[in-house]
Amino acid sequence: MKKIALLGLACLVLSGCGTVQKTIKKEPTITMTEADINQLAQNNISKNMNELENKEGFKCDIYDSNGIHNWYFLEEFQFVLQNKLSPLKKSPILDSGKIYCVIDKYGNNIPRTYNVNVVERGLINNVEYSINYSDFSGNIGNDSKSSDNYWMFGCRTDKMNDKKECSADNYSANVSILKNKHGYLLQIGYDHYPGKKVSIRINKDKVLNSWREDGTFNYQISNNIIKSIKNNDVVYVRYVKWPYENEITNQLDVSYFKEVLRLLDTIYNLH
Structure with a gap:
C-alpha cells in the first residue's frame, strides 16, 4: 500500500502517469502606434x-x-x-x-x-x-488682455425695454466705444471721481473734455471723435479715479481702430 501511495505522489509531482498537460494560449497583443x-x-x-x-x-x-x-x-x-x-x-x-x-x-x-x-x-x-x-462676444488684436491693441466685444439687451447695446473695450487704456440705435458713445475710464472731467487729445489737436458722470461724451462729439481717428494717430486719454482722486493718463493704441469699428458695427447689426 505504501508503494502505491508513493507512486501516486510521484505521479502528481512529476505531472505524469497518464495526465495531459494543458497549455494556455495567450491572445496576441495589439500595439497601437501614435x-x-x-x-x-x-x-x-x-x-x-x-x-x-x-x-x-x-x-x-x-x-x-x-x-x-x-x-x-x-x-x-x-x-x-x-x-x-x-x-x-x-x-x-x-x-x-x-x-x-x-x-x-x-x-x-x-x-x-x-x-x-x-x-x-x-x-x-x-x-x-x-x-x-x-452671444456675439469677441475680440480683435493680439490675443492678450494686456496688449495695448487688444479689444474685447460684448452685447447686451435691456430686459425691460429690449434696447440693445454693444461695446468694444480696450482694457489697457480703459476706453470703451458703445454703440446703440443713436450711434456711438465714447467712454473714458471707470470709477470716476464726482465732478471731475475726462479728456481726450488726438495728435496735437485741441483737448476735448466731458464732465458727464459716467465718463462719456455726448453722441455728437463721440461720433465726431470716433470717425476722425485714424490708425496712425497718437491718442491720449485722461480721467480722475475715485476714491483717491488719482489722475490717470493713458495712451490709446489705435493701430487697428478702423478694424475695431468694422467688427463692432457687424456685431451690433447681428445682435
Missing part, C-alpha cells in the same frame, strides 16, 4: 461632432480639441453645445472667417460629455478677430 491613436480619435471626434452639427443646425470648418490628449477620445463620449447659438443670417459672418468647434477641456459624467463652443476666427485687413456664435 498615428493609429490619432486617426481613431479624429474619426470619433468627426462622428460625434457631425451628430451635434446635424442636431443643432450648424457646420464647423475646423475642430479644435483644445489640447486634450487623443487618448480621451478613444472611449465613449458625446458633445453638447456650451450655449445655445444665436440666429445667424450668414455664416461665416465675415467672408474671411472660418468656423471652429472648440471643445471644452473638462469632460464629465459617463459617458464623458464635452461642451462645444462655436467660434468664428479670421482676419480683417490682416488683423486677427474672433466672434462667439452664442
